[in-house]
Structures are given as structure tokens and as C-alpha cells.
Amino acid sequence: MPEPHFAYGVAVAPGSAPVTAVPATAIPATAVPAGDGADWYGPERWGGWEGPVPPPRPPHWHRPPEWDEPPARPARRLLRWIIGIAAITGLALLVAAAGLAAIVGSRNPAPRASATAQANAAAPVPPGGILGESAEASTEASPTPTRALSTQEIVATVNKSVVNITSTLGLRNTRVAGTGVVVGNGGLVITNNHVIAGATAISGVAVANGRTFQASVVGYDRSHDIALIQLAGASNLPRLGVADSSQVKAGDPIVAVGNAGGQGGTPEAVTGSVTALNRSINAQDPDGGGSRRLDGLIEVAADIKAGDSGGPLVDRAGRLIGINTAASIDPRDQSPAGQGFAVPSNTALGIAGRIQSGKASSTIHIGPTALLGVAASDAGGRTQGAEVTGVVSGSPADRAGLENGDVLRSVDGQEIASAADLTSAIDLHHPGDEVRIAWVDRSGRTRSATVRLATGPAG
Template sequence: MTASRIRAVSVPLAAALTAVALAAGCSSSDSGDSGRSTTRAAPAAAGDLQDDYQRVIKDVLPSVVQVDAGDSLGSGVVYDGKGHIVTNAHVVGKEKRFKVTTATGEQPLTAELVATYPEQDLAVIKLGDVPNGLKAAEFGDSTKAEVGQIVLAMGSPLGLSSSVTQGIVSAIGRTVSEGRSGGGTGATIANMVQTSAAINPGNSGGALVDLDGKVIGIPTLAASDPQMGDSAAPGIGFAIPSSMVKTVADQIVKDGKVTDSGRAALGITGRTVLDDDYRPAGVAVAETRKGGAAAGAGLRSGDIITKLGGTAISTINSLSEALAAAEPGQKKQVTYVRDGAEKTADVTLGEM
């Protein structure tokens, strides 16, 4: 499916559970041995893979928790030994206090919001009382993720805590815009990890783990196809890369907020405009922020942005996606229309 036909939707509540069975062997009748039943051992490679799955699940699952935010139910990952838990911003919503259930199934613990960062759909909450033996997950380097790599998704779909599904890394470097329906933040997120592991409502905020037992992403979105009535597209899920998770969570834990987003910005308020055939034709600048990148380059209210660098801009989402793929301080040429005439301006991108 092409990107234009697929939109990503947030998954704050629970839906379905995928069960995965790995065959370690089978029993059969050997016609050449007087009908005696024999058991054939599984191939060594299959047995080794099953051992890897079970080892990773045993090691990582205690670090994945269920987060109850009142109207929303999701997952979280224990970030450190001090009780910090990283999850999705759309899981916490506007709540400040939460009930957290660990993988051991003990009584729910109380947690409070440290900070939320909707621009990247991430949040950090903190347990009031840290139970003995609480284990922090180990976060890996998502920049080393490879297509075809086996991964496990751990979380609480349908409120079924400690659930695990498996799949592969299907693609890397995806830029995905999240809808606002169903509690979504509307964020545009770059460098997401696409996976075939089932990502169902309730998995949000959980862990996407490699076979080294390291978290390489936070499952956040599932794809849907508007041509199929916005029904979920099976096997197309997206996880926020661990590199971004660590960048945001480290700042929240240290400073109580994100102080350096690493996200490029033009410093405008804009809206999608349509041409005479009612097709998206660009982004109209409604307002420029004083001291922002656009204002510094001479753009003003009423200008219609049609291109950023070599990327055509037709909607506010396409502009967000182009900016998500850029970096603060980068110089870009902006093409825009003013009073019916096409113009260009060199812009040094600011920071969100």
C-alpha cells in the first residue's frame, strides 16, 4: 500500500490477542517399525530459536507494565530503578495519576505523571513506592535495527497483561502522522520502526524487543486503510525508535521536561489550502512566530508554502513530515506563492 492510502491511528485501548505457537517436535506413526509410535526431535535451529524466545521473554517481560489511566489502558516500560516508566503520551492523556500493574500480577501501584511530550507521543510517569526487585529494561540502539530482524512485542492488549507477539522488522526510517481520533496526539514521528508483530490497542507504550533482550522501540501505532473503512491493516505496526525514546526520557527524568527536542520547525501556524478543483495545494501561513525561522526569512501571513527543499508540500501533514525528516539549523529553500506569484526564500530551520 502506498503512503497516500494509509493513515496511522493511535491505539489507546485494547482489542485482540495473537497467540504464537512454536513447534518443538511432533509425534507420528512409523509404518516401517510395526506401527510403533516414535517422537522426532525438532531441528536444532528451531529448538535454539525457541530457547531464544523463551529467554528473552523471561528476561524482559518483568520490565513491561500495564498502565491504567482511567479512560485509557495501555502499557509501559520500566526505565530505571527509581520507578520511572516510559509510555505513550496518548496512553496518559490528560491524567496525572495512574494505576500500574507489574508482570507479577501484584496489587496495582500508584504512579504520577512526570511530564508528557505529545510532539513525539512519549510520556514518563513515576511510581510512588518502588517495589523490591523492580527491574529496568535495557534499551538498545535502534539505529542498528535491520529489516528481517526478529522482534517481540510485549504489552497488554485487551487488558491481557504480559502478552507477547512476534514478527520481524519490516522497514526502518518511516515517517508517520498519527491521527487525533481515539485519543491520538496528532504527532508526526520520524524514523519509526515498522514491524509485522501484532500491535493491538493496549500494546501502546509497551516494548518492541530484539533477541538480545534489548528494547529497540515503543509500539505506538497501527496502520489503517481508508479504502477499507479505516479497518486495521494486519501486520503493519509502528514503534517509536529507542534512540528517540532515550533522548526524550533522559531529559524528562533529569529536568522534568524536554529541553532539546531535536525537531526542526519553521515557526508558523498554518492550514491546508485547496485549489480550484478542491485538491490540496499547499499550506497557508496564518501566523509567523516572532524570531522564528519563517519570519526571519521574510515569510508572512497569507503566503502559501508549496515546497520545502526538494519536497512538494500540499497539506499540513506533508509539511510536518518534511520537517520531521530535517534537523534544526539546516538550511532549506522554501517555495511559496504570494499574491499569485511564486517566490523562494532560504530558511535556517529552528527548533520545535
Template sequence: MIRDKSLRTTVIGILAALVLEAALLGGLFLYLPRENFNPAMAATSGTQNVKSAVAPVGTDIIADTVTKTSPAVVKIETIQKSTYRNDPFFNDPFFREFFGSQRPYNAQPDVSQGMGSGFIISEDGYVLTNEHVISSADQINVYLTDQEKPLTAKVIGADEELDLAVLKISSDEKLPYLQLGNDDDTLVGEWVIAIGNPYGLDHTVTAGVISAKGRPVQVEDRQYKNLLQTDASINPGNSGGPLLNLEGEVIGINTAVNASAQGIGFAIPANTVKSVLETLIENGKVSRPWMGVYIQTLNDDLARRLGLQSSQGAVLSGVVAGSPADKAGLKQGDVILAINKEKIADAGDITNVIEKSKVGDKITLLVERDGSQKNITVTLAEK
């Protein structure tokens, strides 16, 4: 026991200092990757090296990416003129009798405006956005970051099923543009950046990660089959804007929001866009093959009711009148067992075959009808 108070105080101070130093070194061991830890470096460099080791995505990386890509992101304003709106007086019987069949002189056309986002993909002014952003628009205005007055845009091509549209604007100068990346190389958990105009707020930037890939999503009457999911905030007005990786490449087009949840947004993969981009520019649309049937996957119960010995295949629950299937002789209740000698396990197999085919292709179906099997050839038409 140390009786001298000053000596005891000194010893306690030394012990406290040793404990504090051990705690600091222990913290370094916790935060530094084991293979990169160097005690000498930690002792001389302090916490700055710890920060760089655990935060490879520095605050400047996102800011630099935004600075580099933002000039190519545009605001899209749409104007739609509909029929004359009803004048409140014209609904009154007295005024209807007074004016007869004439519409009151003060009736005004109903003009509605919409807002969305897009981005330039070539220096000569091609712009990508969502189809639903420009659908039914009579006039499309595109606002560049460095110009107050908008440029009038022309629709070059659009596809409702994929929710994609290509616009064209004209400028006397070469325009900044973004590159489409390869979303196959993007991993779940990677950082992404969304730039757009939510609620009309120009060039709003949000950041997050890729939450999932290959999401099928139903949004109102649209069925998206393969979307990227992100927790970067995407709100009304973001539609059509780019989802970027940290290299500044577009890996998706922001398109859908789950309004009932927080931190869930969706984007059309860049590779989906690239697969149809040339077709949209050259032809203005995407041609899809069509057979004209409604299909249902067989199960044991349905197979028993139809008197089938096996539940393999898919049954036609309906045939569209005048469709290629109708013209080929297919009927409701037919069971498709194979297409081009490839067995059909369920309704999804038929859909996959049609989607991979081209307009004008002939496909041979092995069909079971009334206990017997036969081959029927269908020539696919344009949807």
C-alpha cells in the same frame, strides 16, 4: 530382460531404495549451507542437523527472551474525570423550569478509563510509555505482573511531539527493568518481539521482523518523522509497550497502528528516546527552538510569479504575530536563500537548521525581498 519374478522384484526394490537415498541426500544439499555441509555428518546425524542449520532462531529463543523481559512490562490504566454529564430529564423544558439553574441531584460525573502499556527502565521505578496513553489523565495506575493491586504513578515528563512520557512508581523492592538498545544496529529483516496489553489482554506476546526503518507516519493530528516498521501484531492497548530484539533490549516503543492494513505496526526508535530521556526526567519537557514562520519550497512557477530569477530557496507563506521572526522583521513573501551562510535548497533545509539549534541561538538569514537582498538576524525562542 529379467524373467525370474522374484529376482526382478528384488532388483526393483534395490533400485527404489537407491532412488530414495539419493533424494534424501539431495534434500540435505538443498537445505544445508554449502560451506557447512558434511556428508559424513549428514549420514549419521539425520534431519536434526538440517533443522539447526536452517533455523538458527529456535523456538526457545523467543520464549526465553519473553521470560526474561516480561516482568518489566506493565499495564497502564488511566482514569479521567470530566464535567458532569447531562441528565436526560434536565434537557426537558419542564424539568429545567422546575430545577431552575440547579443541576438535578442525580447528575453523575462522567468518568472515562483508558488502557495502555509501558515498561520499567530503572530498578527505582521509572516507567516509559506513550504520551497519548496518559494524556489528560487525572489518575494513572500501573499494574505489575506479580501484583494484583496497582501502583499509583506520577508523570515526571512528557513530550507530545515525540509521543513519549516518563512515569514514576514507588515500591519497597527493587524492580525488574529493561535496557534501551541501539536501533542503529538493527537491520531490516531482524526478528523482534512486542509485549503489551492489546484490548486489555495482559502480557500478550507477538513476534515478527523489522519491515523498514525511518518511516514518516501521520496518525490523526500527530506527525511521526522516524519510526520503525514491523509486522509484529500491534493493536490498541499495545501503545507504550516495548519492541525487543532477541537479546531482550528495547529497540523501540510501540506506538502506532495502521488500522487499514494487516501486519503493519510502528515503534519509536530507542535512540530517539535516549536523546531526550534525561531532559524529560530533569525538566519534565523537551525545549524546542521556534522561529514562527510558515514556509514553502520554491519551484519554477512560484519563482516566476514572485518575479524571482531563481527557484532556489524557500518562501515565507506566513509569519506568526509576535513570534521571533515577526520581531526580527521578517515578512510574508520573503525568500530565504541562506542561513548562517549555508545555502537553502528547500523548506526542509530551514526545518533542519531550526531543529538542530537551541533556544536562544541567533541565526542569520539571507533574505530576498522586492528584488534586493539583506541579512536579518533572528533570536530563536522556546516553542
């Protein structure tokens, strides 16, 4: 039976056969130093590796409004008055001409737009839709096709806005490949959080020009599996047009594009249709970590593959309606099983817009990731909390005296009932923050310490 997976994990969709998340494709990383086998993330500086992922650029400032311009000089007022009179006279003549044209038009009505042209009308861009360096860019509408586009035309257009992403997971001695979509000026790219989670370095190849760029994480939202990254030094990359995903309905034809198999080069595309809306799945990390629920997804019938994670799901006009996040995988041979899931474009770009604006929340993290320096699993038996299963040597946790088998109970007064709670609590902080942690050691004694959080891998 097909098994649904979350894009870089394992997911189960209620009421269907198990589905396997679309894993970001693993790539051998011979240049990455081997770790000690512990299944946790840690800062890449420890162990003599390269420095941390560079911090993101601050949000762009809008251009000043027109009324901030200096007033006109008095010497020009007479000239402007004369021009104004001429403009009014011209406007009157134009209105008269328009009236005459309306009369003629009423006698010879123009033919109505075709059903195809009406269906391809550009939908309103959602709040935070297309990200740009000015207020004008954030409300830019997608081009309106005058006819139905072929799959080849859609793919040729969409590919120009695709980025093939490679994340180096330093402590895991591997790399993973996924996909991103250019959505803003200056190389802003949206992708899945799981594509960059645990990365100690990120690079992206813009399909539009074949150039490779180093990338930094602007921010992410684990709960919706969305991340916004910045390609350093990128400019003039084509942005993908956006549709209003609230108008998507079952039966709509779609095209999914991505870095299938992590092979790089020209992205691959598959066609299909929307089969359901507002779907929920429980996604589990591929390394056996905790699961995470994703809600409100678009379900499609399409052979989305490993490596497509973070890629664009588009309508038949080539406009973005979702970010590919999960797909069904046949457990017998790990081949695509014809079922996929995508985060709707309204949701994904709304989150990206808040990230770019620097608006952190209980789920949205802005900037570099803070690190305590432990691996943890849900505690069982004697006490509730996050049980330590690994400690990074020299990390804040190590200096505080945490050891394997200890159970973390609170961070800055926030109760920790699970490993996921610990992740969420640390996500509210940034490198350099001081936090008070409390735990129960292996002997059953309650202990506490104040630690200064370090800089850890992304996402």
C-alpha cells in the same frame, strides 16, 4: 484496505495504505462523573472530583564522588604502605603468570566465538539509556546471551519489566489502557504520551509482582509521543535490557509485547520482523483533534493490537529496540493488519533521560500540565488562530471572558496560528504561571487579558 493508526489516534504513512494508530483500549468508567459532553480537557478539581495527579519526585542526585571521603588517619599510613608493597609484589607474579599463559595459549588457541554469540553481543547503551539513581546505572549494559533465545524465553524475561497502565480521563468519563516499560530505579516507567494524555489519574500494575501503583507524570514530549511516569512506592522492579537501535536493520526478527486489548494480566506477545527504518506518519487524535507528525520510526511486520501502545519492541536477545506506538488496523472489523511502528529506543530513552534530568525544551515538558481551560480547533475564514469551541466553567479562560467562537491569536507574545500552536504555547508553562493572552471575539473586537494558569490533566 488496512488503515494505519497512531497509538491512540489515526495515522497515515506515506506511500502505503492508510494505517490506524494503535488505540489505547477504552475501559468503561462507571465511577467517573459524567461531563457535560464538551470535547476538552479540564482540571479534575472543578466539578468536585479528586485532586490533581501528584507532582513528580525531583530528579535523583548522584552519590558523592570517592574523593569527597575523609582522608585516612596518619596511624594507618604504615599499614597501607606494607599492603601496597605486598600488592605490587603480587601484581608482578600475576603478570609473569599471565605471560606464561599467553605462550601456552598461542600453542593451543581457543575456539572462536560462534556467530550466534557474536550477534548477541551487548550494544552500547545510548546516552540517557537505562535510567537509574546513580551515574553507574545510566551506563549499565544489557546482559549478553550466550545463545539464541526462544520466543518463550524472551517473553518470560521481558514481561517482568512490563507495566499495564490505566489512565482515567475524568472529563471524558472513560478510562484507557496501555502499556509501559520499567527503565529506571524507583519505578520509573516509559510509555507513549497518548497513553496518559488527558489523564486525571494514572495507575500501573507491575507484571513482575502483580502490585498496583498510583503514578504521576515526570514529563513528556508530545512531538515524539513519549512520556516518563513514576510509580509511587515502587522499588526493585526489573529493568529491561537495552540495545542500540541505530544498529537495527530491515529483516531483523522482533518480538512486540503489550497489554493487548487492555485486558491486564500477563501481557501478550507477537513476533515479526523489521520492514523499514526512519518512517514518518501523521497521527491524529481519535477524538478528531489535530494531527501530529512522528518521524524516524521503526516499521515492523507484526500484529500489534490496541492496548500495546507504550509496550516494548525487543530483538531476539530480549533487549529493547523500540516503544510500540502505532499499527495498521483493518477498517472493516478493526482487527490488526500486520503493520506496526515504534519509536526507536535511542530516541525514547534519550528523551526520558532529559526528562529525568529536568531539562525542559521547546518539545519536552517537565512536571504537571498547565491549563488555560479551552477546547480549540483551527480557525477558518475571518482570521487565523485557535478558535474556541468550549470553555471550562471557572477556568482561567472563563474568568478572562473567553467564549465559544472567539479566536486566540497570541500567548505571551507568541503568535497562535492553529490549535496545535496553542497547545505548544501552553506546554512551555506550568500551573501558577501568569501569561498574557490576546484574542478576537465574535464581534471582531481585539481583546487581551493576563491569566494565571491552573493545573490540568496530564500530557
